[in-house]
Amino acid sequence: MKTFVFKLVLGIVISFSAFNLNAQNYEYIPLVKPGVQLWTDDFAYYTPDGIIYILHRYALTEEDTIIENETYKKLYLFTGNEFDSLTAQCIGGLRENEQKQVFYKGGSAGYTTPSGLICDFSLSVGDTFIIGEYQFPYTVEVKSIDTINYGGALRRVFIIGTTGALNMQIAAWVEGIGSVEGLLYNMYTKLMGMDFLGRNRCYEHNGILLYHDYPEEIDDCFTPVLSLNDIEEEDISINIYPNPTSKEVNISSESFINSIEVFNSLGQRIYQENIKSKEKTIDISSFSKGIFIIGVNTDKGYIRKKLIKD
Template sequence: MKNRILYILLLTLSTNILSQEYYAFPDSLTIWSVNTDKYTVNGDTIINDQAYKKYYYSSGDSVFSYKNAAYFAAVREDNQKRIWRIERDAFEEKLLYDFSKSIGDTIVVHPMSANYFGRDSYHVTIVRVDSIIVHNSYRKRYTIGNVKGQTFVPKYWIEGIGSTRGLIDSGISQQLRGNIGYPELLCFTTEQYTYHVSSNKDCFRPITLPRRAENFIIKKELDELLSLIE
């Protein structure tokens, strides 16, 4: 009897996830707050006969400022729930997200932050799919792991929002950024509401260094110092 009830509950949950409304990426008046960086979408452009939205970036301001902002990428979403991007001064589009995939699927994505680590792409796997409430509505949330399904750093994709590691960080963030820490999407702000992705309810906060990583860096610096003495 208990197994039957559990089966019905799981079936109901799966049906709700499959049937819920899909949320596309916003096309205007939205701000992603990633630590001390801000991203927004404003305006249109045509590249290779395709229509894109223009994305802007600013850093160091608690409130997004167009005065200090710079155009950094063109982004579009196709009818298969895939998000494509073209960096400024480039002409080749690359896959940023794919919200059409299911548990166990592996995707090759091209986060813009990959360039920071001398890479072009990451292979990621959908480990789990569930739902979360964003402004009174359910959205799908994808748990992202590496090709083995491992999740070294907690990371999710949320429909219509992107990665919890930041708009441009769709790949796995296993490395520290500049030995500082992991980027974190703090807030997603529209005209109607602000969704606090971070539990700290703060939309402007420097990247913090995880204690484990801090110890690793201290040890690395100590080893380098000892090697110089030797």
């Protein structure tokens, strides 16, 4: 037995145990399957002003949708704690063929992901394929395939990397779960040197949590995992004022706010409220003095801000 380690973005490391495929009862688990599947993904990118951090949640249902004469399962984007197809945004769909190839069709959903093939679980070690539909396509290859016992089942893990001397890992696909960089993370952005970071924080199937990339420290899928010092973004779409403050803080957004949550310096959620408004005032007079994180779920994504209570 050997230990297989994924080094995820944002400095997070998790380990899996790899097994001999022939020594266990292995059965392929498709990515597109019956039931409701939820992915909670972190998406971040660097700007001259700091890190812009967004949390996206995706839901794949059993609902069919016809796109360009192909049948897909509807894929939704939502920002709240609970998925509701009536309030979530349908952004397209996923389909998987008999060759274990998974296709996405729809909008970019923040990841600049083009429509087309997003995972191919039929590949073998050494197989190459081209990513990017632009002027500078890249050839990448399957560097290794191991079998892990995870989420109560054996799953194969495909490590995708560059060819030639560069030998850079750009993605890891897990059967039945998808990419550990995020369901719709675009590998092409990493190869082009763009400062995009992606991470699949959680995966749930029919209400059962099957994948969590930070289980030792955090027991939910929403608590911020970066330290307070990592919160540097200056996203002008969310305003928090006055800051510092001792009594009340006003939160305003260019888009509708779905929910607001506040975390203390230990990462514990101490306040949460679901709303549907562009403005909200919170009474923080009972909070102790210090630094807090305000997480704002909007129709455009999840934004975090520092708040100082004096």
